[in-house]
Amino acid sequence: MQVTSSVRDPLITGGKTLKDVTHDISRQVEGKPSMSWLLAFLVSVGALALGFIALAATLWEGIGMWGLNKTVGWAWDITNFVWWVGIGHAGTLISAVLLLFRQKWRMAINRAAEAMTIFAVICAAIFPIIHMGRPWLGAYWALPLPNTFGSLWVNFNSPLLWDVFAISTYFSVSLVFWYVSLVPDFATIRDRATGIRKSIYGALALGWDGAARTWSRFESVALILAGLATPLVLSVHTIVSFDFATSVIPGWHTTIFPPYFVAGAIFSGFAMVLTLMIVTRKVFHLEDYITIGHIELMNIVIIITGSIVGIAYITEFFMAWYSGVAAEQYAFVNRAFGPYFWAYWTMMTCNVISPQLFWFKKIRTSIVATFILSLVVNIGMWFERFVIIVTSLHRDFLPSSWAMFYPTWADVGVYLFTFGLFFTLFFLFAKFFPVINMFEVKSILKSSSKKVNN
């Protein structure tokens, strides 16, 4: 039996019983959708439909629809790709790394955070796929498939190919991890339901019986999956950073990229988890499960990772100077004081300066302040990728080819499409799946809950 110190604040408030947990979470799945949910869902589907026009135009006409030019060959597409993948990282961090560290506070937020991971990775994958121009042929370029050219295989020396393997493994392993932990909760909903709902959730629950032997196996599966997902999540953003770091472009060619990208990913991911959870707890009345304590702990992770990112920005500058390479030095001076100075200083303000406000307990325990700052961090992290990608490219080795990047409506539209997709999927998840991991919350109820009369 695990004992929790009485000094610690309870993780679940409101004197909940096991039955209350089942009821509070299943109620969302069983009831009719609320007006606020319907409205939010319609807005997301609208964004999805509107963005689809841009996606269709890009597929029909080609990549020329985007604002790319000969100098800036990578811009919004890769920025959005890295941004979405980064967001995904928090879900795995919460469910796998915090499981290995036995952090019980993960239990109320891991389900939704993992759902966020899966949907964010889907959104991320869209960008490299459509950037291939003719994605229906893409399988031959991205996967080692036999073909009529010899077979001419894919290049295993290329970090872009490593990305294919990393992202698809990350997506499928996260999906399996998430689904396995959903099975017992689907069984709970199955056993409360009747009629068609019973057969749907019954099929989803895979005939779960709750036997001690099954639980014992389940626990070893969860532990090993967490053990596998932990190095996996670190490898994914490391490999994403290799896309840049293994090139010889000044501003990209730095060894600090892997740890710096991973810290940035966790930073932006936690910000997105906060944005989503603050809304979810309000709409679904889950204040007793996702407490101020949870929000504060996530804010502390944001301070730490935000500070790591800040140090990385400064280190990059120092190394550019210290290397003595003129091109490298120019790339960084151009970042901060060139035509894209506004993007650089937006990034600096949003990622390094404003998260430091969380050192004040008043701010990190305030829901409104947290919500605003979480949005600020998400904006800042988008600009970080934009700064790294566009400002390193737009002034290359030949001043006559220097150029600026201007996004077209198709750039904006495809980004909107991924937002629509992300929120449509998230709202569907929030309505039809249990948003909080019921069985895990139940398992800590006795040790981490304050009973009403105790």
Place this chain on the structure above:
Amino acid sequence: MERDKNFILGVYEDEDVLMNAVSKIRKAGVKIHEVYSPFPVHGLDEVLGYNRSKLPIAAFIFGLLGTILALTMQFYMMKFDWPMIIGGKDFAAFPSFIPVTFEMTVLLSAFGMVGVFLVSSNLKPWGQPKIFDLRITDDKHVIAIDLAVNANFGEEMLSDVLKSADASEINKKSFE
């Protein structure tokens, strides 16, 4: 009497009471069919005398398979089938092969282990579990005792054993 048909059930609300009850019942010489819980109770498998799950071994074997497959594939394609000079590297550029090898190790390990878990626990979309009590996915733990297996005790005595082991309810359940 046939096996797997008639059961006597002890219902529990608290996981610590349940753990004590299981050891008490087993000490009395009664064979427990299975214990059903709404959440994993740590240490329950040990009290029930179950062996440690062998799934980590499956994960290791599948992971090893992934490593071997990935390395074989990359060396075959890059070194033997169509060698090409890329960035002046050796055809068999082993360090370049590490990321894909790692990813395939994780992929096969995770999928293989979960596959074995689903098969060994008989989990499938059309699976029809034996449900002893609907509340075991909600808020109650249930100890199920097969009457046929414990025929030497008799129903009365089993009921007494459960009662002395602090069961909050004692029910009967029969399956056709």
